[in-house]
Amino acid sequence: MQNTTVVNVINQSKHALPSYQTIHSAGMDLRANLETPVVLKPLQRTLIPTGLFIELPEGHEAQIRPRSGLAYKHGISIVNSPGTIDADYRGEIKVLLVNLSDEDFEIVDGERIAQMVVAKYKRIAWAEAEALSDTERGAGGYGSTGTK
Numbered sequence: 001m002q003n004t005t006v007v008n009v010i011n012q013s014k015h016a017l018p019s020y021q022t023i024h025s026a027g028m029d030l031r032a033n034l035e036t037p038v039v040l041k042p043l044q045r046t047l048i049p050t051g052l053f054i055e056l057p058e059g060h061e062a063q064i065r066p067r068s069g070l071a072y073k074h075g076i077s078i079v080n081s082p083g084t085i086d087a088d089y090r091g092e093i094k095v096l097l098v099n100l101s102d103e104d105f106e107i108v109d110g111e112r113i114a115q116m117v118v119a120k121y122k123r124i125a126w127a128e129a130e131a132l133s134d135t136e137r138g139a140g141g142y143g144s145t146g147t148k
């Protein structure tokens, strides 16, 4: 496969390994691995296990992002979105869901609750400076360019 990085994984869940749903999907959907369903009350948050343990190659991270369908239909999001899975993490991948709706939401075993995008990252070294270069933007931000 082109443009593919092989990642070691231990799957202790009851479910098949996550997979891409379409040919160019950026993320693989992660399934809840639960003994019993979990009910999230409005504004409640909970850590949902996936049963997955991964070994990312150095220079890669996995981002745990919400699914737009769950967000739109049920107000289900991720508190620490996007969650960061470090390349040196060997624990279980967990998903910190929050219910932003005004109704209870039940999460059942095997439900696709989030998506995982693997990305390369850069680490930096600081060069302490007296001044930074001039730019057209300067310190403008927070809507400084207007809305139209």
Ligand SMILES: O=c1ccn([C@H]2C[C@H](O)[C@@H](COP(=O)(O)OP(=O)(O)OP(=O)(O)O)O2)c(=O)[nH]1
Pocket: 064, 080, 082, 083, 084, 085, 086, 087, 089, 092, 093, 094, 095, 096
């Ligand atoms: O949604 C997430 C976010 C993180 N993690 C795991 C993998 C990550 O490598 C580790 C630490 O995450 P993070 O650095 O975001 O949390 P922290 O609060 O800074 O904890 P630590 O002090 O352990 O770094 O927890 C998850 O399983 N799911």
Ligand SMILES: [Mg+2]
Pocket: none
């Ligand atoms: Mg940390």
